[in-house]
Amino acid sequence: MEASPNSSESECNRRGACGSHSFSGVDRRAATVSFALPPPWRSPVTVHQNIGKINVDATARWVWDTAPVMCEFLIDHAKRLLAGRSVVEVGAGTGLPGLVSARLGPSSVVLTDLPSELELLEKNVEVNVAQGKEADVTVRACAWGELDEWQGEVFDTVLCSDVLYHQPRNILKALANTLEVLCSKRSGVVVFAYHFRENLIHDAQFFEFIDELFDERARFDFGDVWMFEWVPKRGEAC
Numbered sequence: 001m002e003a004s005p006n007s008s009e010s011e012c013n014r015r016g017a018c019g020s021h022s023f024s025g026v027d028r029r030a031a032t033v034s035f036a037l038p039p040p041w042r043s044p045v046t047v048h049q050n051i052g053k054i055n056v057d058a059t060a061r062w063v064w065d066t067a068p069v070m071c072e073f074l075i076d077h078a079k080r081l082l083a084g085r086s087v088v089e090v091g092a093g094t095g096l097p098g099l100v101s102a103r104l105g106p107s108s109v110v111l112t113d114l115p116s117e118l119e120l121l122e123k124n125v126e127v128n129v130a131q132g133k134e135a136d137v138t139v140r141a142c143a144w145g146e147l148d149e150w151q152g153e154v155f156d157t158v159l160c161s162d163v164l165y166h167q168p169r170n171i172l173k174a175l176a177n178t179l180e181v182l183c184s185k186r187s188g189v190v191v192f193a194y195h196f197r198e199n200l201i202h203d204a205q206f207f208e209f210i211d212e213l214f215d216e217r218a219r220f221d222f223g224d225v226w227m228f229e230w231v232p233k234r235g236e237a238c
């Protein structure tokens with residue numbers, strides 16, 4: 001069965017940037033979702049969602065409500081978290097935060113997801129990244145815990161938006177390890193957007209793995225979205 005969009009496009013800013021409307025959640029039935037940046041950026045970042053067959057899991061092909069919150073946060077903290085830095089997004093889905101980041105002065109951006117979920121990401125890069133204007137943006141497979149191809153590659157900023165949804169413990173551990181492997185011990189920070197959905201007791205397992213690997217540098221609350229900044233534990237080798 002095919003799902004049909006009820007509108008062709010949707011805007012997803014929570015505040016300010018594209019008007020005074022308040023954010024009431026991303027429209028999952030829209031074909032595209034646009035995020036407007038404040039001046040001097042003229043054009044929004046517009047990602048395609050892939051509604052596809054409704055009996056097939058579309059988790060990676062929707063913009064989840066946490067993603068625009070992370071985009072606003074990254075705009076507010078771009079100097080500190082993005083300017084001149086190498087960026088990787090883990091579990092990127094449609095890639096909205098990574099694509100917004102690409103406009104905010106990083107040296108490079110890599111968008112990653114499961115090998116089966118890269119087609120839409122590639123399309124969204126093609127639509128949004130103007131050659132020569134934005135940072136270099138590439139798409140690569142990164143299944144959590146399967147990191148042979150990533151050995152020795154580290155990033156200054158690791159983005160992760162809304163990736164906890166009651167997965168088994170081994171997946172949560174693989175995710176925490178993936179963040180650790182990709183995050184530079186010298187200059188790295190993980191920016192992790194967590195959507196609180198009454199699963200905190202289950203998700204606490206993931207936060208325990210994180211506690212072993214990272215120190216919490218900051219936490220910002222935006223209603224039921226919590227934004228964490230984690231830095232590798234001190235005393236580890238560079």
Ligand SMILES: C[S@@+](CC[C@H](N)C(=O)[O-])C[C@H]1O[C@@H](n2cnc3c(N)ncnc32)[C@H](O)[C@@H]1O
Pocket residue numbers: 059060061062063064065066067090091092093094095113114117142143144160161162163165171
């Ligand atoms: C709820 S979606 C969030 C997508 C996007 N970050 C957002 O906020 O809109 C979770 C994402 O994690 C990815 N994911 C789930 N399990 C994964 C795994 N084992 N390895 C890599 N990515 C995974 C999914 O494919 C999906 O893109």
